[in-house]
Amino acid sequence: MLVVAEREIAGLMTPEAAYDAIEAVFAAMAKDQAYNFPVVREAIGHEDALYGFKGGFDGAALTLGLKAGGYWPQNQKHGLINHQSTVFLFDADTGRVAAAVGGNLLTALRTAAASAVSIRYLAPKGAKVLGMIGAGHQSAFQMHAAARVHGFEKVIGWNPHPEMLTRLADTATELGLPFEAVDLPTLGAEADVIISITSAFSPLLLDAHVTGTTHIAAMGTDTKGKQELDPALVARARLFTDEVAQSVAIGEFQHAVAQGLIAEEAITQIGAVVNGIHPGRGDAALTIFDGTGVGLQDLAVAQAVVKLAQAKGLAQKVEI
Known part of the structure; x- marks a missing residue:
């Protein structure tokens, strides 16, 4: 399994790359080549937090996985941002876990890229x-x-x-x-x-x-x-x-x-x-x-950042 730590994301993932990944996955969804799984999102009754899972499969890019995490509104007292998440990617051919990627910055980048796609076209x-x-x-x-x-x-x-x-x-x-x-x-x-x-x-x-x-x-x-x-x-x-x-x-x-x-x-x-x-x-x-x-947005940017991390030697390999 490859691990791309949260601290590496800023130096790897550009807004332009995020935009390209989101535009492509939206196109695949509209062609019925990619679909999202039902979302699980729950108030856990602790720290006013919302926690859940978003996942999906992109048959065009063969990207499979999920994002786990949510919204912790009291995180300022811990010196952390409110949104906390990690993306897990799996090999679509075998089902083996392929990567774990820090999802905090990626969530912000993919959310911004989605609105940018809408602005460009609308x-x-x-x-x-x-x-x-x-x-x-x-x-x-x-x-x-x-x-x-x-x-x-x-x-x-x-x-x-x-x-x-x-x-x-x-x-x-x-x-x-x-x-x-x-x-x-x-x-x-x-x-x-x-x-x-x-x-x-x-x-x-x-x-x-x-x-x-x-x-x-x-x-x-x-x-x-x-x-x-x-x-x-x-x-x-x-x-x-x-x-x-x-x-x-x-x-x-x-x-x-x-x-x-x-x-x-x-x-x-x-x-x-x-x-x-x-x-x-x-x-x-x-x-x-x-x-x-949608979960496919998270998977698209995570897959893109894994490729960038591999190319720059910044993806840590972990045996599980």
Whole structure:
């Protein structure tokens, strides 16, 4: 078995490589060449933690495995980030364990790459203003990934805890973009592309907030009950996701479906747009991508980083 330690990931996996891996796996999913296994995600009753497993099999790339881990909201007291995970890969031919890969940075990179795929294919033409809802750990990755696929001229942002907005301001400065802190009605009215990346359990961005031609990448909802968007906002949009079944079960669209505002059939896999099977936003004024975070994303970036680690001699071999 090969081991790629968490400390090695930053020097191996680039945002560009993450983007390529995620775009490819979305395309394979839409062609029915890759599929995800049912997600296990549970509150364990300790430290307010959510723990679970996401796995799948990509028949095109012969990638098989799972990610184990979750969300520990009290980790600041331990000097750790809230998301903790490890990816395990298995030989698709024999079933033997092939690799264990640190999954913390990879989770942030693959989540950002997923929203970037949606922005590349669904952003309105001439989009200039990027709106950020949320200023947590993953927000910087999201902003960097978005800027790589589209030429934004300004970033505006909101966070429930305003003191954290310095992270967004600093990231925008790194990208050479002006930043302005705004309220949610202003963000919804002025942003051409909006990324929401929070752990909210009630809607933050309301239907009345979004008034123009907009694309929203809703990246925070990955558990039953979580919610960032007003269901009425979802109901008037053209809808896309990584995986439809997961979106309606634990993703952002679960609420609009439960309220009977949309049908499951109204949701399209983003891979169909990547493959050219679906036209994308077309004439829609509003598009929403529900990034629920599927296991195949984790496997794709983990497989990519294992190959990079082998090429650089940084993959440790362990006999089990």
